[in-house]
Amino acid sequence: MQLWALLQGDRHADRAVPPTGFTARLTVFTAGAMAFLAVFALALSVATGRLADRWAAELAQTSTLRISAPVGEVDAQVTAALRVLETTPGVGSARSLTEEEERALLEPWFGPDLPVDSLRLPQLIEIVETGDGYDASGLRARLQAEVPGAVLDDHTRWRAPLIDAATRLRTLGWIALLLIGGAVAAMITLAAQSALSANAQVIRVMRLVGARDAYIARAFVRRFTLRAGAGALIGTALGLLAVALMPDGDTGGFLTGLGFSGTGWLLPLLIPPLAAAVAFFATRAAALRTLRSQA
Amino acid sequence: MIELDNVAYSYGGDSLFADLSLQLQPGSFQFLTGPSGAGKTTLLKLCYGDLLATSGSVTLFGKDAATLTRDDVAMTRRRIGVVHQDCQFLDHLPLTENVALPLQVSGRTHEAEGNLTDLLAWVGLSRQADQTPPQLSGGERQRAALARAVITSPDVIIADEPTGNVDWEMSQRLLTLLIELNRMGKTVLIATHDLNLIRFAKSQVVANVLRIKGGRMETGVTL
Ligand SMILES: Nc1ncnc2c1ncn2[C@@H]1O[C@H](COP(=O)(O)OP(=O)(O)OP(=O)(O)O)[C@@H](O)[C@H]1O
Ligand SMILES: [Mg+2]
Numbered sequence: 001m002q003l004w005a006l007l008q009g010d011r012h013a014d015r016a017v018p019p020t021g022f023t024a025r026l027t028v029f030t031a032g033a034m035a036f037l038a039v040f041a042l043a044l045s046v047a048t049g050r051l052a053d054r055w056a057a058e059l060a061q062t063s064t065l066r067i068s069a070p071v072g073e074v075d076a077q078v079t080a081a082l083r084v085l086e087t088t089p090g091v092g093s094a095r096s097l098t099e100e101e102e103r104a105l106l107e108p109w110f111g112p113d114l115p116v117d118s119l120r121l122p123q124l125i126e127i128v129e130t131g132d133g134y135d136a137s138g139l140r141a142r143l144q145a146e147v148p149g150a151v152l153d154d155h156t157r158w159r160a161p162l163i164d165a166a167t168r169l170r171t172l173g174w175i176a177l178l179l180i181g182g183a184v185a186a187m188i189t190l191a192a193q194s195a196l197s198a199n200a201q202v203i204r205v206m207r208l209v210g211a212r213d214a215y216i217a218r219a220f221v222r223r224f225t226l227r228a229g230a231g232a233l234i235g236t237a238l239g240l241l242a243v244a245l246m247p248d249g250d251t252g253g254f255l256t257g258l259g260f261s262g263t264g265w266l267l268p269l270l271i272p273p274l275a276a277a278v279a280f281f282a283t284r285a286a287a288l289r290t291l292r293s294q295a
Numbered sequence: 296m297i298e299l300d301n302v303a304y305s306y307g308g309d310s311l312f313a314d315l316s317l318q319l320q321p322g323s324f325q326f327l328t329g330p331s332g333a334g335k336t337t338l339l340k341l342c343y344g345d346l347l348a349t350s351g352s353v354t355l356f357g358k359d360a361a362t363l364t365r366d367d368v369a370m371t372r373r374r375i376g377v378v379h380q381d382c383q384f385l386d387h388l389p390l391t392e393n394v395a396l397p398l399q400v401s402g403r404t405h406e407a408e409g410n411l412t413d414l415l416a417w418v419g420l421s422r423q424a425d426q427t428p429p430q431l432s433g434g435e436r437q438r439a440a441l442a443r444a445v446i447t448s449p450d451v452i453i454a455d456e457p458t459g460n461v462d463w464e465m466s467q468r469l470l471t472l473l474i475e476l477n478r479m480g481k482t483v484l485i486a487t488h489d490l491n492l493i494r495f496a497k498s499q500v501v502a503n504v505l506r507i508k509g510g511r512m513e514t515g516v517t518l
Contacts, residue, residue: 016396018387205383208345209443210373211400212366292365 016206017199017219023191024227030187031231031275032238038180039239039268045173046267047258052166065094065125069149074123081125081147088142090134097124184228184275185282192224192286203294217287221280228279232272240268296321296451296482297342297375302351304337310349311337312510319451319484324477324500326493327486328516329507335486336380338507339455342484343375344368373401376444378454380486382436384428391415391424394443401447414442417472419465433460441469451482458492466492474500490518 065085069077078096085094097105102121127134136154143150196203206216243259260267296319303313311334319325319342327335340346341353344360353360355371363371376397384393392399394415395407415421418438428436441457452473458466470492477483477500487493496502497518504516 015388015392016385016399018385202385205385206396206400207369208372208377208379208383209397209400210369212369215400 023195027191027227028231031228032235034180034184035232035235035271036239038271041173041176043243045170048166048169052163055163063127063154066122066151067149068122077147077149092128092130094127185278188279188282189286192283196290213291220287221283224283225276225280229276232275236271298354300352302348305349315512324483324502326504333507375451376449378440378444378457380455382440389425397447418442454485
């Protein structure tokens with residue numbers, strides 16, 4: 001069965017099978033509802049994937065060492081800490097932040113006019129990790145012995161389980177998409193089967209006048225493919241609208257991050273043709289199976 | 296073209312008939328008679344592959360009917376025009392589309408144009424062209440069934456009681472159509488109770504009469 005021939009259709013073959021308003025509406029509705037859900041499953045997959053990637057990148061990047069010591073000892077402790085870090089496996093590089101950088105870090109909280117000079121700020125050392133990173137508890141133990149004023153702040157480490165969760169959620173999103181596809185196939189099969197048995201007499205007459213199974217099947221297949229495609233188009237459009245209307249936020253939070261970005265918006269456009277393809281194969285299988293079982 | 300050799304058929308219980316043979320020679324004109332329930336319709340169904348013989352062999356255009364694929368059956372039916380005793384129409388389509396259906400399912404829609412109008416005029420249904428089968432009288436349906444059976448100009452025409460519900464004048468008219476087609480070389484097999492019809496045909500064409508009775512077939516029956 002050529003797809004193009006199918007889309008063009010055969011007016012007569014289509015007319016030979018009487019219209020079935022009820023199954024038609026059910027199919028359109030089902031495909032629409034499933035497409036709507038598919039948009040969200042897809043958005044979930046895409047967004048959690050993006051989140052996991054970003055968090056993982058941040059995690060891989062940096063941690064900080066904070067040194068609080070009496071004024072005279074700061075420099076000595078910084079040197080000692082840098083020496084310890086140099087010999088720590090998993091640490092790519094370490095450097096103390098300049099005054100300006102520290103000011104920049106604090107600015108969001110205290111404003112630009114912060115008198116850094118008059119405050120006794122701890123000195124910060126930025127650690128860039130390599131590979132799987134360093135052994136945090138080992139490093140802490142060494143620092144405690146050699147640099148008493150140092151506090152290791154691997155603040156992004158707490159996100160590790162979240163990254164796991166995000167990755168898991170992305171997988172679940174894909175599984176949900178597969179299940180939605182399977183459910184569409186199952187429901188279209190049922191609808192097609194009911195349409196076929198409702199039209200048993202039509203099929204018999206067509207067989208009697210010399211119609212081949214493929215010809216008869218085509219009338220049903222075309223119908224269900226177009227209906228599923230149209231329903232999915234509506235459902236996808238509504239789903240996209242709903243996603244687009246989600247409150248926006250740049251905080252990187254999970255809920256506000258649910259959505260597509262850039263070319264990601266094109267991804268859901270695959271849903272209607274995929275729904276049509278699922279309907280095509282489901283109906284064709286159902287039709288040929290039913291026809292073969294009839295005289 | 297169509298050959299039944301020592302064929303038996305049963306709908307589950309006792310055999311309706313056994314050791315029955317029949318040959319449709321190309322260009323022949325034959326009648327099949329017999330009492331109601333003798334198995335005329337059943338026999339015709341064996342001839343167009345709607346039923347498979349319980350035993351014996353049925354050969355359709357040189358092929359064993361028992362080994363035909365579903366597509367083969369479809370192709371075979373395109374070579375046989377059938378008037379079914381129960382007509383078998385698509386009730387939701389107008390008469391014209393019903394009559395043209397055999398052309399449509401075989402992708403010959405373009406041939407329908409002129410043919411259809413002439414044919415409907417011949418069977419006297421021009422006025423009813425846009426009506427659906429349930430809106431027609433029994434006789435009108437039979438005439439439509441005949442039109443549908445011959446529209447593809449098939450090699451073989453099998454008609455099951457084609458004149459059961461029509462008056463004598465229309466019966467003659469329909470039979471004349473079949474006789475014309477036979478003169479053009481088509482093979483014709485008609486099941487009927489109507490002895491007048493057979494007599495009328497015999498006055499126009501060389502017709503063989505078969506009778507099925509008590510599970511046996513008599514050939515060359517004289518009236
Ligand atoms: N589908 C069926 N299942 C069971 N029995 C059937 C079936 N079709 C026909 N029969 C039986 O087979 C016998 C022959 O039926 P058939 O229709 O071939 O007779 P016929 O000679 O065409 O009769 P008529 O002249 O009334 O049309 C009948 O007794 C009928 O009851
Ligand atoms: Mg009969």
